[in-house]
Amino acid sequence: MAPKKLQVAAAGLGRMGKRHAINFLNRTPRAELVAAFTPDPEEMAWAKVNLEPYGVTLYDDYKKMIEQPGLNAVVIGTATSVHAEEAIQAMQKNLHVLCEKPLSTSIPICRQVVEEAKKHPHLKVMCGFSRRFDESYRDARNKVEQGLIGRPSIIRSQTCDKHDPSGFFVAYAAWSGGIFVDMSVHDIDLTLWFFGDDIQPKSVSAHGIRAVQPELAQYNDYDNAVGIVEFWGGKIAYYYCSRMMAHGQEDTTEIIGTEGKLSVNSNPQSNFVNYYHPGGITREVPAHYYGRFEMAFVQEANEFTESCLDNKPLPVKLSNAVKAVEIGAALQEALVSGKQVRFDETGRRVEGSSKL
Amino acid sequence: MAPKKLQVAAAGLGRMGKRHAINFLNRTPRAELVAAFTPDPEEMAWAKVNLEPYGVTLYDDYKKMIEQPGLNAVVIGTATSVHAEEAIQAMQKNLHVLCEKPLSTSIPICRQVVEEAKKHPHLKVMCGFSRRFDESYRDARNKVEQGLIGRPSIIRSQTCDKHDPSGFFVAYAAWSGGIFVDMSVHDIDLTLWFFGDDIQPKSVSAHGIRAVQPELAQYNDYDNAVGIVEFWGGKIAYYYCSRMMAHGQEDTTEIIGTEGKLSVNSNPQSNFVNYYHPGGITREVPAHYYGRFEMAFVQEANEFTESCLDNKPLPVKLSNAVKAVEIGAALQEALVSGKQVRFDETGRRVEGSSKL
């Protein structure tokens, strides 16, 4: 008898939703994509060609989809604003959930998802921080665990996108949660991974500029920002996020320990080609994060599947997803207010400009 | 109705055979692995766990396997000595064939495969030169076609394996065809790709040493060899092959044109991690070719499948596979005899030490 495969539904078939659907359809041997939902006619048309012929039932109603008999799990790649609601509904239908980051840009809503998940301890509920599945970050993590760099003490991490002159990100800023929540949340998640999940921020400082998209001012957002998070226990992380790179995606991390350092992607490159020409030697850089992290998403789908089928612990704790957003929101607050945000050792705010 | 998938059988479940089987099982969406053959009990035991539960019928008799109803294609990953025979038998059963390189170490036998293929023009018969499917080599190829380096004139290419002190390669030398046929055939294939399939060798010179495996003398083989192939029309390729690398696999190619140069893998690396320590900065290197070329093999399986299903031209001409072995054999002959081998413009031998 053939081994059981995880029956998965995909919610949302936008840019990232499509990729999740295709990954569960074709690149996750122990899972089967059996259903997909999108409210968007164009995405539905795509699904009729690319999913339906392979046995995927299509829905324009999320609630109906999650009632499909036999379903085991849902991968949520819809707009951020509905992530939490859909995740909660899926859990209530007894489905495992793999949700694109972030759960929500609202911390109380993030917490609702965590609360709901606590009611269903047998369900696997994971927020997809793809970098944890990237082989380079994993290699770095292994080296840290082997003690190669002593005690990790300083992290520098940046998420930098290729400049998109279309204006997309101006409109997107209305609901993205701000540049730190949208972009640096990955760097913050890595910080929790390398420094330890139980680390508590002590102070948060941030500054930003609008260098290429002045229209971001209407949303109190920025196109470049730098922030420092000081943690209790003598550790510091500092972040740079930007939507202004000319050359492509450049997501770089350094983990600096008392006895050594690890860098991830300090020399971005699309592939192994160097082009030698009268102006010098040039290598190309991936234009987008999927060019850098495609295989991490595939790995994520497979490990989520394994975790559901074999009832193994998930590789990322759900509570971290909330903590990362909390720190991101504090950075965004510091950025907008121009004031440092401080926390006591229990994680409580001790001063700062505003309520979260 | 679900689109038709290519029904594939895998012959041979050794190191590379297993990978082909798994790739067709899990990473080739338009193909289905439905059968597998191995004469080896250990491999069969592996297959019972890893293939049979997923609907793959197992055989210890190649001929029986290729009679399985509904079969469309076979991927041959058995020992080189039976490649040709199995390929011919498959064609006679009306099956498409993807055969691991080389077709044979014997040029007449290679030619038999080509002759048989000519009798079945509707069948897709391809010898798997994996580097043609690697995204870096393809990027380099595209840049050449765009004219970025002018007229390609010199190729330097090396296939260098991590030193394996087990002695495996000494025994292997008995039937490998020699280091140039076994290893440099990839570099030769790349040469044909970059210089053009119709290019004709003019002279072949080669020299080698036995630096770490003196026992290779019994098979007239070497553990390091360097060769030059001069082509008619003012082009030169030079090759280095070695089984002595301390650091890992290092397969590097340079394509030098009249107006620029392309290098592929001049900085080998396993991933994007650099480790900074008191001795300097270190990056790791893949230990084996599969660490470097895994995704190329997956791409190969997918393109072969597409070619069969959609009746598209194959990305690699079968006759090239023979030509690459011919040049490799001439290099090996020059290496062993210590004498230059020369050809006229029609490809005929004009002098040299021995008959091939």
Add this chain to the structure above:
Amino acid sequence: MAPKKLQVAAAGLGRMGKRHAINFLNRTPRAELVAAFTPDPEEMAWAKVNLEPYGVTLYDDYKKMIEQPGLNAVVIGTATSVHAEEAIQAMQKNLHVLCEKPLSTSIPICRQVVEEAKKHPHLKVMCGFSRRFDESYRDARNKVEQGLIGRPSIIRSQTCDKHDPSGFFVAYAAWSGGIFVDMSVHDIDLTLWFFGDDIQPKSVSAHGIRAVQPELAQYNDYDNAVGIVEFWGGKIAYYYCSRMMAHGQEDTTEIIGTEGKLSVNSNPQSNFVNYYHPGGITREVPAHYYGRFEMAFVQEANEFTESCLDNKPLPVKLSNAVKAVEIGAALQEALVSGKQVRFDETGRRVEGSSKL
């Protein structure tokens, strides 16, 4: 008649003083080292062997040295605490001055030097920010001036020393001015160079840890610190300074513009050698700043000489040396106080923890 050479005296023959003396003795064709001063017997013994035989008159009294007839200039490489006083005395003796950075860790004293210099407009008085003479930084500067990266908007710059377990830097912290004044002053100077001398800081935030030298607490100093300087006009610089590197000196700068980026030293290396071994591929890194910047110091000596002899403008304005210390001191204050320091558009403090 031989062209006139600049007659130079060297004050201080400690680590850096020796190098200045030797550079003016041997590597500055248009200058002659004619005098040297040190109060230290050991340094004097060194000078008797290495300087005196080549026509250099030795002094154990600075004031006497600067009265030596025919002297044109003095290079000051003594302890920071006497830099300013010696510079002022030299000017009063009508001597050009090349002074090691910083003029002083006290801003009022820095300003005294600038005031004195204003009284002697015919004298060349320069504070040696060596990186401005480094060919890589100059190449980057030229590319910025050519407009290759659009408008420089974000600078990341770090000065990171190899960890010295001797405890030297703990004692040194008593009078170094703090890690930002001692180390990041170079990065701040580069910021003024790339953003423009007239740029004004708006806010300064900084955080630090004591990861390997907890004894620094007695001097309110840190072994690793991160700071952000926001400038009026929409520019940000962020800095990292550390005395904890395992691998060597790593001084890296990125200048990020609206249309491109330049990095300097993102791949530190001692030379062009890579070592391939079973653990991977390793390159070494200079252990100290002189390994990285030796030729910049030679260039500095030559350009200072040319400026004096030919009455050309100096390549670095003296007022910048004060401004760099001011910003460094603000970072140090923010670091120690844990509070942001803010300035209005005229450069006046608007809030913050303490007076400078």
Add this chain to the structure above:
Amino acid sequence: MAPKKLQVAAAGLGRMGKRHAINFLNRTPRAELVAAFTPDPEEMAWAKVNLEPYGVTLYDDYKKMIEQPGLNAVVIGTATSVHAEEAIQAMQKNLHVLCEKPLSTSIPICRQVVEEAKKHPHLKVMCGFSRRFDESYRDARNKVEQGLIGRPSIIRSQTCDKHDPSGFFVAYAAWSGGIFVDMSVHDIDLTLWFFGDDIQPKSVSAHGIRAVQPELAQYNDYDNAVGIVEFWGGKIAYYYCSRMMAHGQEDTTEIIGTEGKLSVNSNPQSNFVNYYHPGGITREVPAHYYGRFEMAFVQEANEFTESCLDNKPLPVKLSNAVKAVEIGAALQEALVSGKQVRFDETGRRVEGSSKL
């Protein structure tokens, strides 16, 4: 009393001659340039401005120059055709000699220089193979001596110049000795350094093309050539020389041992700058060999000086200079004749197309 300085005369003030003169004038603390010779009026005009004012006596007659009283040494940077004659004349005047490579393109003439030198054992006579003074090559050499790569067994070395479309090298080919003698002689010298001076060639094979300068045919020369030198004792060196590089000078060497590998300059770069732009990340490359090896020439001048003043052994044996030309000439012969050249273990020719 000031220590004695070596009194040096410079013969030839062409491109490289000027550099030697300036290096002995300004960058060789223990030497003084006291005389210079050039037969060329333009070079003489340059010398009147750049050398004469600093105490250098100028000559348009080499023989007169070497009679200048007090002279200790001569650095010969004239045309290759007069190197040997001038070197012999200098020795006969009891002068130490630093001669640009090669001594001659004629092996008998090379040997005359060696014979003459034997008559003056107290004189230091060195042929300037600059790469032996380069810090990267020295670091590699030290690592080999420390045993880091086991037994050096294969050397790959290339000397590749930026393409110069002016046609200069076509005319130059008339008397350069051919591309292998002119360019690869450096790589051959490195081979002797890394494999040992006493190593004997066993066979020499070479092939070339005229890709960008077909006019070279009139001189039987090539613009790209590849050669293999097999040595007695199980070692192989292979070389590539080219005058066709688009990107700049690229002189790369790999020393491959039984337990590791060293590469020198596998990533050519002018400096530490990387430029990030929409086409990727670009670094520049030195346009000429002096951009890569300037400091090696300075080091050479200083070590030659030290050797003369302190009667220390020279860092390069004169006989090697002959041996390197011999091997270069054998490569050139193999290249032109299309035939392998072979030697017995004593270094005697055993077959081949022609007499040297």
